[in-house]
Amino acid sequence: MNFDDTPQEAAFRAEAKAWIAAHAPKQYEDELKKAALGRIQLKSANILEVAKAWQKKKADAGWAVPHWPKDYGGRGASPIERVIWQQEEGVFGKLGTLFIIGHGMCGPTMMAYAAEEHKRQYLPPLASGEKIWCQLFSEPAGGSDVAGLRTRAEKDGDDWLINGQKIWTSGAHYSDYGILITRTDPTVPKHKGLTMFFLDMKSPGVEVKPIKQANGQAEFNEVYFTDVRIPDSQRLGAVGDGWNVSLTTLMNERMAIGANVATGFPELFEFCSSLMLDDGPAIDDPAVRSKLANWAVRASGLRYTAFRSISALSRGERPGPENSIGKLVAGAMLQDVATYALDLQGAAGVLNGPEDAEVAGKFQAMLLRSPATRVEGGTDEILRNIIAERVLGLPGDIRVDKDVPFNKIPTKGR
């Protein structure tokens, strides 16, 4: 048991470290460190431009998406080298937030299902950040139940005509391309009538509307499709095989390790160390200590769970099922930590003006954003189902719509 790199890992780390030290946009380091949960913004510059510039610089040196094959814009790095790169990129990795969907979901799907000439055409600019991709899966009628989606794709000559609506699409407003899952046959059970495509987001008939969120920000969009034409050559996988294509995407992303998943604990610990209560620093209060200790062991537990997964990657193995707990633990924790940080401030916890609120309103912002962490990318409940079914081997839910043609499934509760 040790935390040491193998000689190859150490060499890779040294190379990455040296390159980052020489090229990272250090002028934004402090601002990125302080970036609150949610949408990252820079006071001094346009985040989109800074992020694209950093991604392009990495791409020119072969660091853009290290674990992708060289032909598609990567450097053929191993899974453990991917983790080492993330560790070394550190705070500058936050600039990659804009590309996470494209690199994590769209790219691997293209790699698995697109025609070779399309891979060579679309993947390198996706890797380099010159083109941004989004993932058009969720719909008003299909959230946790993605396969309940209703956006239609109908064959029209060599093209498909798309009509319908997607929702919760991150970054659609600045995306160049997207992968889109549609219903091509409503007369068969829901999982069987789906087909996947990729499309140009500038296609006629695509309309993007930002969603104003409960916390006042707008990270996500609604995307409307009206007679949008997609050539059949942009179909990913067979007609009717869209569900399996989407699963490939999701399975691929499970190889990713959230080594630095946000829990809010370091921020809370620091806050409790400086906050003065009536009898002294908050951190000396036994009730505060008990709360802190409970979150401390969750934060450290997640950190060392990630280390176990990284060790598996280092041995050339797949991470074990332990990798599945991260978001479930961290999401709920963020919300609880934020709630408690406000509680410690007493009546003044209500204020969130940067001058009035402790730590410039960081915990108030965390509180208002945190409900989304328990929903996005799989709700707490879906994650528990996944652990119960795939890790513990418990039966799947009884699905009353499983063998029913999609167009016979009820659409309203009452």
Add this chain to the structure above:
Amino acid sequence: MNFDFSDDQKQLRDEARRFLTEKCPPKAVRAVIDGKAPYDRELWKGLADMGFLGVAIPEAFGGSGAGHLELCVIAEEMGRALAPVPFSSTVYLAAEALLLAGSDAQKQKWLPAIAQGNAIGTLALFEGSGNPSPKAIKLAAANGVLNGTKKPVADGAIADFAIVAARTGSTGRDSDIALFLVDLTSEGVEAKALTSIDPSRNQAEISFKNVKAEPLGAANEGWSILSQVLDRAAVLIGFEQVGGSDRALEMGRDYALDRIAFGRQIGSFQAVKHMLADMYVSATLARSNCYYGAWALSTNASELPEAAAAARISATQAFQHCSKNNIQVHGGMGFTWEFDCHLYYRRSNAVAVGLGSLSYWEDQLIERMRQKNAA
């Protein structure tokens, strides 16, 4: 990074599991609970023959000298099997105290005997309610003679010797506390078995009346040695708790698969699935925290005090969580004497306080983190 046990260590774990599955089935635990014997002597002898008692004892003192990582994987299996033997008292507490502070003669006398299964040792620390603290130690030591009472002492009524924490002064400093090694057959020692919520393990009150004792370690370092022993034991007992958590989770999972209600497996109801998923989360966090504790223990890292407290808290929470929800998944059957659920429930709650309470370790963890941050 290789934050995992080696193949050899995993093999040792498998070997320990096979051995304990055969020699320590639930009926062996029940034999002790039913009062047929104060502990499972045959199992104790078997553990010695397997070399498990001396796995972290150096060869020079009769052990195999394998190390603490090896002891961690065995501890996990001991916890999983609820082994009704004085393993934690003898191996994690007494042997560790000897290794840390014993003289050569003391080590030569007791460590080989421990490794061979011929000596049971324990730590006599507590004096009634309360947590580890120099202030709570009243048992007096003067000129190598002890007077006072310890309660509860885990395995106190079956132990051959004890490491006794005693007061040598009243300056209010930690240096008032010294450790003594006492042969429990000495004149003036009286051990009385006590009943507890977990009868698979012995608990006792030991009174000392003018008992001659030899010091263990330097006189003014008793508290410091004790703190180190408690940290080491916290990690090792953490592995027992991890083993127990996993087994309780498996029992709940298996029952949820077997039991039919409302025409379906109860494991197909989300209320039950989610309860089991949460148990998995607790057990996984505990395991990862304990792995870090194992690393710190095996390398004697400066991170050990913090790592040990985190392992202790996380593992205590996980075992309590898994053992109580295992009963919940079982429903009424989980509350019968016949089903084994209560054995895990009892053990989880006994070990939760045995080394000082959860709130004590919570306070320790934050204090240690605060000191590290200040440094």
